[in-house]
Amino acid sequence: MEEKIKKELKSLLKKCDARLEELEAEYPERKGFMEWLSFSGISRRGFLKWSAIMSATMMLPPVFEQRVARAAEIASRIPVIWLHFAECTGCTESLLRSNNPGVAEIILQYLSLDYHDTVMAPSGESAEKSLKDTMAKYKGKYICICEGSIPTKMDGKFLRVGSKAVTGLEKAKEVTKDAAAVISIGHCASYGGPQASYPNPTGSKSINDALGINSVIIPGCPYNSASLVGTILYFILFGKIPTTKGGRPLFAYGKRIHDTCPRRAHFDAGEFVREWGDEGAKKGFCLYKVGCKGPLTYNNCNIQGWNDDIASPIKAGHGCIGCSEPAFWDRMAPLEKPIEARILPGVESTADHVGWTLxxxxxxxxxxxxxxxxxxxxxxxxxxxxxxxxxxxx
Amino acid sequence: MAKRTIIDPITRIEGHLRVEVEVEGGKVKEALSSGTLFRGFEIILKGRDPRDAGMFTQRICGVCTHVHYDASIHAVENAIKIVPPKNARIVRNLIKSAQYIMDHIVHFYILHGLDWVDITKVLQADPKKAEDLAFSVGSTYNAGRARFAEVKKKVENLVKSGQLGPFANGYWGHGAYKVPPEAVLLIVSHYLDALEVQRYGGQIMAILGGKEPHTQGLVVGGVTCVKDLLDPKRIGDILFRFRKLKEFVDTAYLPDLLLAGQVYKEYGLQNVGAGHKNYLSYGDFRLSDDTDRSNLFFPAGVILNGDLSKVHKFDPEKITEHVKHSWYKYSDETKGIHPKDGVTEPNYTGLNDDGSCKENDKYSWVKAPRYDNKPMEVGPLSRVLIAYASGNKEVKALVDYALKTLNAPASALFGTLGRTAARCIETKWLADTAEKWVGELVANLKVNEETFTKYSMPKEAMGYGLIEAPRGGLGHWVSIENYKIKNYQCIVPSTWNFSPKDALGQRGPCEQSLIGNPCVNKDQPLEVLRTVHSFDPCLACAIHIVRR
Amino acid sequence: MSEFKRVYRMNGLLRFNHWAMFVAFIACAVTGFYIAHPFLVFETGEVIDSYVMGYVRLIHYLGAIVLDVILIIWIYLFFFGRHPYFKFIFPLRERGKEALQMLKHYFTLDMKDRPESDEDRMDALNAWGIFLFIIVFKALMLITGFAMLSPQINAENTAIPGGQYVFYYTGQIAYIIFGNLVNIRIAHHLIAWLMIFFVIIHIYIEIWREVFWKEGDISIVFSGHKFLKKK
Missing domain, CATH: 1.20.5 (Single alpha-helices involved in coiled-coils or other helix-helix interfaces)
Structure with missing residues (x-):
């Protein structure tokens, strides 16, 4: 058994090394990556430490730490095109707020982010030129990150971008066509977002549904930036990322909120917050009765907290709203009541109501x-x- | 008709905005602003639980993420006629002030800064001189020649590598960039610090609200973070982070702004981008626990035609919305309708064949809100001017200090530069006050741990929540029927600022400010972008609007 | 006086099956409602002092194990059992007439409408009810339950080698039927209500039969015998 594992690991490492070498050859070296880091207050030592943390986040054995560091250096050379569709820019903000791992932000800032509406210097036609240049120069090599869903009703004219006023759908098709990888981030790009909830007036669809492609999705409203960094590094290391059945990266969405919850002990003890601000809330009891959807949600908020691992919704006393699950706006509503309070479509009453009626x-x-x-x-x-x-x- | 220059996408903003300008003789003659995305939140909100509205509306915008949540909660509380306890009120103020400070820092350094400074000028800068400059103006945050040399080397490497990433194809070398190289080095160095520092704001919001963006800690009737409030370590975390932010504002943001302001002083003196000079503030940050919004940190009021001697009283009933030039349908489009009983159907009429806007027809997804049938500018400048004109001591001191440093009269505040300066003054004002609020909270927690007011949801109710977002006045109107949302409406800051023309033919505030704006090079409309960015556009907010 | 014939309807195992299900079902229903609406809230402040939800869930799982094992045995017997009884419960069209007749009898109360039933056969309607309850409802409960439990089951905490795969793939069937975890959760809850509904009807009919037929139907489940009136 052990022999077998060792052998597998060896072949995996070999594959990984070969891929890294291939990528290093493919993308021209970008000088001064370590200088960027040091000037941002991160030493070589700190960088390696971060690599270790990141390896653990991606559930890789320590032997990968060096390779993660290498992957990070390559990541700084891969051109990234970041597209905005029908969205709120919360996902970009989430990226800006990422601090732990500290290097993450630096890499993403300097991930050779060649096109990103919110941070790029040029506007208008110059911005479009940036996009065209990158697409032509790195055809088939760039990573395309999509934020926001795509309106499809009225021929997609609910969203028109650029001086030629192309629809979001056309732009998405054009850019994703030649991308080495497409990553859909946030609930909108993954599942359609709030604008796609009932009655979906604009016919918004997720990137995968609208384009008929099979991109990796990193859902959440917004997503946790560590998951995005992990996914990119994983992609560089192995070329392919293990996903759950729905297409979410396994390392971040393999566990339920409920199973990793810091308040889980109170759930098992039968200690619940009955009303906001009551004694239970002061003591940090379980939020199940005030509508926590943790038992129905796969995400890593409790493992990798928000904003420098400083908090998570459950820590702050509000239950999970299930923001990384498809169509949670409709399925998990009302958000501050347990799932039993859900109004079933068709009968317009709750399951218990149906039961008592029966x-x-x-x-x-x-x-x-x-x-x-x-x-x-x-x-x-x-x-x-x-x-x-x-x-x-x- | 002269050929219009289309600027789309406008970058470094939130959302999808297009601006079209007609340039004649280096000046803008005609301008159109158009929101190019429609999402339809209000249709979706119909029939849902009023308590969920906050979560939904928050997703209107991820940049001013918390304020919609806050406004919606206020609206529902107003409808069911409850007041949250003192602790909850202070916590909400704290979250919001952290949001303001963070948002303004991000806007100045990351979104707006590149309009004023030419990053490539760093290459000509001398770190030693930059150090002298930094200490002479008091911009000492993380300053020193070693640091500046590092920054310079870094930028050199970046330029040499040829992979400029987000900085590629900027308007570098444009004649309108006037900041001297040493000052650029200073500001670029603080650009990098700002990336660090703004996170503290996010962390304060996360501690009190669960996560940021999209906080999750407010509920109708109070806040949920009571466990954190009772934890001295968490309070310490908050206080520490507010101090960090204050330090950055005092020793980087304010001096940097004044430094740039001196360079661009003629912008203020010529009132470039002044527009209609009508200013509106709903007022926000409640200082007492009552329903009537009387004791506010940001005073409410209206200033008309730049007349600082008189602050008119603000009356929410006077707000109307026009759709003559927006892609919606009214039965009578010559008049505006109050948001309470507005009607809307999307009515998309398309663009011209060459992809430009139909000037005389409908051309935007943004509606045109008017106060007393006048276009109004909202935002930091409005708030600061109204506070200044109504004689707020703290603001008066800050504004006077800024004006004295720039050696400019108060009228220089109208316009693009004033907007940027007011943002900073407001940040300083809040950063100075937030610490006091933490103290007030701790003191109150000793006697009262209550964070939630009990209520029962009425079957039918109507309410509104008027607050101030970092970008300006934000209003939510909710009507509840049968315990569910019957009608929900929002008017957001960017709807005010980026509104198209109304039925009376009056341009929106941004459009009006662009008229007469210099624009030397049509292919590099840098000066236009400055004015557009000075409003801190947040288009995702503006274009969700659909009412039934 | 009419004559009665003593007929044997349920053997010991079936009766045991009935009572095991009775106990397990009540346990699952009660604990299930606690899990959905935790009504007892203990505020001891110390988690170690109470483990209410833990025990409640344990009971729920134990009950579920009993019901699931019974389900699996029934499915096995359905395919491989030699007794015609197990095949008889499958709703076939040819016995539709008989079932309808029985239903008619409940409303017309006419003895002529009552289908013939002899020693080792119960009426078709009854058999179909058993099929619905024991096979259909319980199978749905099993797959939805497994789907909800499977995230917690991994190689370390399962007693059966490969148990996690059993949970995972059984759960996947539920995903195919109901689409997502939320629907699965609601379905589990709704089917529980349907089962309670079924049990209430079942008890009522048994009492009704006892009263109106006067053939000692309730004693079947205790002694295995009832009395048929001789014609």
Whole structure:
């Protein structure tokens, strides 16, 4: 068994090394990566430490740390095109706020982010030129990161971008066509986002649905920046990222919020917050009764916290709203009530309501039937009749 | 008709904005601003639980992420007529002030800064002289010749590598860049520090609100973070981070702004980008626990035609919205409708064949809100001017200090430079106050740990939440029927600022400010971008609007 | 006086099966509702002092194991059992008439409408009910339950080698039927209500039969026998 694992690891490492070498040959070296880091207050030592943390985040053994460091250096050379569609820029903000791992932001800032609406210097036609240059120069080599969903109703004219006023759909098709990898980030790009919730007036669709491609999705509203960094590094190391069935990276979305929750002990103990700000809330009890959707949500908020690992919604006393699950706006609503309070479409009431109605119907039905049987039986002389019938036959 | 220059996408903003300008003789003659995305939040909100509205509306915008949440919660609280406890009020103020400080820092250094400074000039700068300059103006945050030499070397490497990333194809070398090389080095160095520092703001919001962007810690009736409030370590975390932010504002943001302001003083003196000079502020940051919004940190008011001697009283009933030039349909498009009973159907009429906007027809997804049928500018400049005109001591001191440093009259505040300066003054004002609020919170927690007001949801109710977002006045109107949302409307800052023309033919504030704006090179409309960016556009906010 | 024939309806194993299900179902229903709506809230402040939800969930799982094992045995017997009884419960069209007749009897109360039933056969409607409850409902509960549990099951904490795969792939069937975890959760809850509904009807009908048929139907489940009136 152990032999086998060792052998597998060896072949994996070999593959990984070969890929790194290939990439290093493919992308021209960008000088001064380490200087960027040092000037941002990160030493070589700190960088290696970060590599170790990142390896652990991606659930890789320590032997990969050096390779993660190498991958990070390559990452600084891969051109990235970051597209915005129907979105709120929260995902970009999330990127700006990432601090732990500290280098993450530096890499992403200097990931050779060749086109990014929110941080780039040029505007208008010059910006479009940046996009065209990158696409032509690195055809088939750039990573395309998509933020936001694509409106499809009215031929996609709910979103028109650029001086030629192309629709979002056309732009997305054009850019993703030649990308080495497409990563859809945030709930909008992954699943359609709030604008795609009922009744979806603009016909918004996720990147994968709208374009018919199979990109890696990093859902969440917004996503956790560590997941994006991890995904990019993973992609560089292995060329392919293991995903769950829905296409989410396994390392970040393999576990439920509920199973990694810091308040889980209170759940098992049966200690619940009953109302905001009550004694339970002060003591940090479980938020199940005030609508935590942790048991239904796969994400890594509790493992890799938000904003420098300083907090997570559950830590701050508000339950999970399930923002990394498809269509959570509709399925998990009302967000501050347990899932049992969900209004079922079609019947317009909750599951318990349906249940009690069923019980009510059965009670009434049984009562009516019992009376009916009693009176009708009496009228017909039920018992007598049947007995007499038998007697007659005899 | 002269050929219009189309600037789309406008970068370094939130959302999708297009600006079209007609340039004649180096000046802008005609300008159109158009939101190019429609999402339809208000249709989606219909029939949902009013308590969920905050979460939804928050997703209107990820940059001013918290304020929509706050406005929505206020609106629902107003509808069910409850007031959150004192602790909750202070916590909300703290989250919001952290948001303001962070947002303004990000805007000045990361989004707006590249309009004023030419990053390539760093190559000509002398770190030693930059150090002298930094200490002479008091911009001492992380300053020193070693640091500046490092920054310079870094930029050199970046330029040499040829892979400029986000800086590629900028308008470098444009004649309108006037900041001297040493000052550029100083500001670029602080650009990098700002990336670090702005995170502290995010962290404060995360501690109190769970995560940032899209905080999750507010509920109708209060806040949820009571456990953190009772934890001295967490309070310490918050206080420490506010101090860090304040330090950055004092020793980097304010001096840098004044430094750049001196260079671009003629912008202020000529009132470039002044526009209509109508200013509106809803007022925000409640200082007492009552419903009538009387005791506010940012005073409410209206200034008309740049007349600082009179602050008119603000009346929410006077707000109307026009759709003459927006892609929506009214039965009578010559009049505006109050958001309470607005009607809207999307009515997309398309663009010209060459992809430009139809000037005399509908051309934007943004509606045109008007106050008393006048276009109004909202934002930091409005807030600061109204506070200044109504005699707020702190603001008066700050504004006077800034004007004295720049050696300019108060009228220089109208316009592009004033907007940028007011943003900074406001940041300083808040950074100075936030610490006090933390103290107030701790003191109050000793006597009262309450963070939530109990309520029962009424079957039918109506309410509004008027707050100030970093970009200007934000209003949410909600009506509840059968415990569900019957109608939901928002008017957001960028709807005010980036509105198209109304039925009376009045341009929106941004359009008006662009008129007469210099634009030397049509292919590099840098000066136009300055004015557009000075409004801190947030288009995702503006274009969600759809009302029924 | 009419004559009665003593007929044997349920053997010991079936009766055991019935009562095991009775206990397990009640346990699952009660604990299930606690899990959905935790009504007891202990504020001891110390987690070590209470483990309410933990125990409740344990009971729920134990009950579920009993029900699931019964389900699996039934499915096995359905295919490989030699007794015709196990095949008989499958709703086939040819016995539709019989089932309808039985239904009619419940409303007309006419003995003539009552289908013939002899020693080792119950009526078709009854058999179909058993099929619905034991096979369909319980199978749905099993797959939805497994789908909800599978994230917690990994190689380390499963008793059966490869148990995690069993949970995972069984759970995937639920994903195919219901689409997503939220629907699965709601479906689990709704089917529980349907089962309760079914049980109530079942109890009522048994009592009704006892009263109106006077053939000692309730004693089947205790002694295995009932009395058929001789014709």
């Amino acid at each position: 019980i009510g119907i059965s009670a009434v039905g049984m009562g009516v039937h019992a009376f009916y049987s009693y009176f009708k039986g009496k009228k017909k002389g039920y018992n007598k009749e049947c007995c007499s019938e038998h007697e007659k036959e005899e």
